[in-house]
């Protein structure tokens with residue numbers, strides 16, 4: 248797939264690539280000949296993923312271990328990427344909190360804002376400016392299907408994902424005339440370690456493989472402002488968000504989550 252590489256460059260920076268969907272992005276890009284820069288708080292897993300990808304695809308996978316909830320993280324990224332031809336950035340890392348809003352300490356909510364909201368803003372601003380200046384590049388901000396309505400038990404996570412989605416869609420419009428592709432990605436339930444946080448009952452749930460989520464997103468980049476992963480999720484969320492009232496949608500999702508996390 249030489250076109251993808253010539254469009255987006257030799258390296259892609261992917262946050263959260265030590266695990267789950269971020270790791271799947273790193274592998275899909277390695278297949279396309281693009282070397283992943285794995286940015287993750289989890290340095291051991293990140294190193295292991297980089298070694299695997301180097302060996303399997305002969306790409307120059309690199310690791311930058313850092314905490315995206317710390318305000319100074321962007322300086323570490325800028326230093327690390329000096330001299331590298333980066334044309335694609337995927338912000339996949341996220342903090343996911345599952346509980347009633349007031350049951351969690353404010354510190355956890357602040358960390359969620361740091362990784363999900365502030366890091367999206369910083370990465371989009373820095374790389375958006377770079378890519379606009381060189382008239383080439385791509386940015387994927389990973390949101391969630393939960394962005395589309397208020398969601399009990401994941402209320403703050405869903406709110407942060409709504410921020411990400413709206414930012415990505417606005418940037419898609421502004422940057423497309425400058426040769427920069429932006430996509431807001433909304434995965435539904437996806438088989439990763441994170442989906443098991445809070446021990447949900449997933450029986451009967453439609454859970455996609457992470458590799459399918461990553462592949463669909465890379466194929467949609469440059470074609471549309473946002474994407475719900477999977478045809479079945481696209482159908483379900485069309486019904487939920489376009490045919491029902493906001494009140495009905497919030498109630499249905501709230502009831503489903505309360506049952507899934509055994510709170511009823």
Ligand SMILES: NC(=O)c1ccc[n+]([C@@H]2O[C@H](COP(=O)([O-])OP(=O)(O)OC[C@H]3O[C@@H](n4cnc5c(N)ncnc54)[C@H](OP(=O)(O)O)[C@@H]3O)[C@@H](O)[C@H]2O)c1
Nearest residue numbers: 263266267268288289314315339340341391436437439441
């Ligand atoms: N899986 C799903 O069902 C699903 C559904 C909708 C949307 N999404 C979105 O998809 C993205 C990837 O989710 P996933 O399920 O693949 O999660 P995952 O398997 O937990 O991977 C996320 C990675 O990000 C890292 N990370 C967390 N906080 C960080 C921080 N402060 N600084 C740097 N790295 C950090 C995690 O490290 P630790 O493991 O050490 O925390 C982990 O390696 C997220 O944006 C998520 O909201 C997932």
